[in-house]
Amino acid sequence: MTAKVDHEERRRQIAEALLRIADTQGLQAASMRAVATEAGVSLRLVQYYFTTKEGLLLDALARLGTQLQARMEQWIGPARAPREVVTAVLSCILPTDAESRRITRTYAAYYTLVLGDPEVLEKQAAQPPAVLEGFLAKQLRAAQRAGEIGPERDVDTVAAGLLAMVNGLGSSVLGGQRTGEQALAVLAYHLDELFGRPAAG
Amino acid sequence: MTAKVDHEERRRQIAEALLRIADTQGLQAASMRAVATEAGVSLRLVQYYFTTKEGLLLDALARLGTQLQARMEQWIGPARAPREVVTAVLSCILPTDAESRRITRTYAAYYTLVLGDPEVLEKQAAQPPAVLEGFLAKQLRAAQRAGEIGPERDVDTVAAGLLAMVNGLGSSVLGGQRTGEQALAVLAYHLDELFGRPAAG
DNA sequence: ACATGCATGATACGGGTGTACCAGGAGAAC
């Protein structure tokens, strides 16, 4: 009937312009007009497809989450052994390459925004860490059953600690105190400590 | 000669108003006018004591750093044993009580700001983590010499990992995914893992 | 007593913000 243009495609185009600005200049620079210019459309169009700015912000955040999830699945790839999966998941969060730097920076830009608004974005943003932590714990438990991890370890606490550490490492990389490779090395060290150091050296 | 009023005291009063707003509503809400109102002075006075907004931002950030350092020294207190010192330093960063929540939230508010400006604030803000990490590593090395930590551990990497983990745990507490007590428990678990579990318990 | 200079108040200016409004073009339905 209608649909002279592809709505979803337009929304994607605009939302990704927002994410691009949030990445390079921070969210506070992502005004409606700036997004419109970046996307190559008129201000009116941004208003049309996302009535309000909050709507645009939320939609873009959801897309960012999807991108991160896609990246994680790609990094896991055909890895089956729990240690490989855990390593892949944690490594792909660290800002080591261009895409992960982009994703991490953009998430960081959203972070302070969420702290300001108490609960508006909370449902949308607070879930991923929790499910990710559960996923990690599940993998660690499997490794523990397989004897790769000592039975005395509390895998839930370990999972929480690892995820928090990777999060903190990412912040330090973004802050310029460390390179991505150094952060990766810190992570690898602690994984070795947990799973046992690989024989080959 | 001059000094009808105490300049430093006025500056402190205004800067702390800024920090209060940054804590409760985020830095983006800390306009010159809002700070003036919060401090109970006129907009002109804020301009007078801090010519530019950037000056105010930097001064307040420096004061925040001083506050954190004072808190750390207080938490360390008479503790002498390296394990006690390390535990105190790391615990007092976590947002567990009102003051640490305030400090952590405010630092988080500054964080995204620093990401936007590439190097303006970098000298002012990027130092504390590095020196803190060095201090932790020194304490860990002492513990290692005393036999409390296995000689195979790389204390520099461990220090980096611990600090990053505490940082990440703090973020998760601020994000509402965890309580301060839970974060503290995760930290305590990993310290036990490192130093060996205490006999009593 | 008077002039000097610090401290403060009120207000103006230019610009950027999110949102609202009005108008017009284009294709489908009848």
Add this chain to the structure above:
DNA sequence: GTTCTCCTGGTACACCCGTATCATGCATGT
């Protein structure tokens, strides 16, 4: 061919921002 709905452009409004300007106390040095 007319009408109607979807889509798009231009622009205006009200507000808030950081900063600058003008004017005025008011205490002190001499």
